Amino acid sequence: MKRISSMMSRKSSKSTLNETPDSISVLLLGARGCGKTSFLYKAYFKYATDNPDTHFDVLPTPSHNVEIIPYQTQLYQLWDFAEIGSCLNHIKGNTRVIMYMVDSIEYKKERVANKARENMVWLLNNFKLDNTIIITVANKQYEKESMDIQEMGSSWVHDKELIRLLKGHDWRLFGCNALTGQGIDKILEYITVKLEEPIITPWDNLPNPTHLNDVEFKQWFYEEKPFLFFDHYCLIRIIYLSIRKKNKKLSHLFEILSQSIPNENSICYSETQTLFWIQMVSFALLKSPLLEGEDNHFEDFFARCCKSLQEDCWKEYYSFKLFYSTKATKEFLPPDKKPLPNAFKSSSLALKGRHLEIDYQVL
Structure with a gap:
């Protein structure tokens, strides 16, 4: 020694x-x-x-x-x-x-x-x-x-x-x-x-997403350009910006996320995890509605709702084994601990995946 x-x-x-x-x-x-x-x-x-x-x-x-x-x-x-x-x-x-x-x-x-x-x-x-x-x-x-x-x-x-x-x-x-x-x-x-x-x-060439305002961030994402990294914060940010307007369909969001190639500082795509965060962001919007006539920047929304959107809040609903399973990356799996909070119209409660063209309008 x-x-x-x-x-x-x-x-x-x-x-x-x-x-x-x-x-x-x-x-x-x-x-x-x-x-x-x-x-x-x-x-x-x-x-x-x-x-x-x-x-x-x-x-x-x-x-x-x-x-x-x-x-x-x-x-x-x-x-x-x-x-x-x-x-x-x-x-x-x-x-x-x-x-x-x-x-x-x-x-x-x-x-x-x-x-x-x-x-x-x-x-x-x-x-x-x-x-x-x-x-x-x-x-x-x-x-x-x-x-x-x-x-x-x-x-x-x-x-x-x-x-x-x-x-x-x-x-x-x-x-x-x-x-x-x-x-x-x-x-x-x-x-x-x-x-x-x-x-x-x-x-x-590769922008740090935290340096872009909401409009720039959303435009860059939907033009399918790569970011320097794409973490949990970026995921809930693009979900928020995508469902902020009523009747906004999210099929394109799924396609881009599932086809992206993650780098070392980025999250990997999972159908279950994406739908889970759509549900959680939608529920946060239900509890903390957007204010008419205001800019409603994502940072302001996140500051109001950060407790319910913490990165590990999935543990309340899912076991680690299920949430990170191979099957969960390919299709939506319901939680095995307790039901997700209801944030959608009754016609869209059966979350089965992106191909259903679910109406993600927040109540």
């Missing part, structure tokens, strides 16, 4: 962050205990040695650690900083990559989640990072107690100040397990691909 953390800390304490033409500096930031040092050493043994399965103990990092890690066509200086304050003298205007790590188990605590986002907002507000690739790394993602990565991503996307500051960056959320190395390759591959591209932002 190798004990390398203290040894590396002593070596790196004399180092200064100095990106050369042969290497790219990657700043690994986050709270103590979130897995930064484990990530550094696992990546080091996996890519820089002939012993990728070497075991090691991780000791507290006094200030920072650094290792040179080769990956594909790039050579990375991977810097592990003990605290946010430890990196302040090392952040430069030409910093190309920041990996911000969070603990997927601790992130369930509201104060931990808020602090993680506050620290990133502070960094983006106080340093000129125009061309910086920013990665959020959700460590311990594959452990039983961890928060789902979609929920974590949703909390970042719905933080208006944070998402405003991230606009223009190549930002992604990746899951990993720093101790086993699971997910590390995907992260380094993404960074490598982005570094080899011209310095442009994905918003030039």
Whole structure:
């Protein structure tokens, strides 16, 4: 069992962050205990040695650690900083990559989640990072107690100040397990691909849906153009915008959703899940009717009804086994815990799928 953390800390304490033409500096930031040092050493043994399965103990990092890690066509200086304050003298205007790590188990605590986002907002507000690739790394993602990565991503996307500051960056959320190395390759591959591209932002071709107003979002969706990502929030948003006008048919909505190819940060299509969210959005509209003469933006509607539209509210009606079953992706399956709330005309209560051309007019 190798004990390398203290040894590396002593070596790196004399180092200064100095990106050369042969290497790219990657700043690994986050709270103590979130897995930064484990990530550094696992990546080091996996890519820089002939012993990728070497075991090691991780000791507290006094200030920072650094290792040179080769990956594909790039050579990375991977810097592990003990605290946010430890990196302040090392952040430069030409910093190309920041990996911000969070603990997927601790992130369930509201104060931990808020602090993680506050620290990133502070960094983006106080340093000129125009061309910086920013990665959020959700460590311990594959452990039983961890928060789902979609929920974590949703909390970042719905933080208006944070998402405003991230606009223009190549930002992604990746899951990993720093101790086993699971997910590390995907992260380094993404960074490598982005570094080899011209310095442009994905918003030039693939828009972040949170940056579009309701009209732009709906138009882009129905023109069947791809988004940077399409999450739960986007799904209930397009459902809301599609049924906001009376007698609006949703057959086209089903066709687009079922034919879309999801990326890593997007939800996969399911007939049952889509119909479930149509039902829940419709019921929310029944309880909180739209006001005549007002704009009725989706954000205002969601703010009023967010409790009944939480991402995991399906658990009240469905078991995990049924909701995520293969059969549920192809056809509508009724809930196995309790009936869905009634939001439709009596003639449309038998939800059997998109091919029925159901009248989704809200009562």
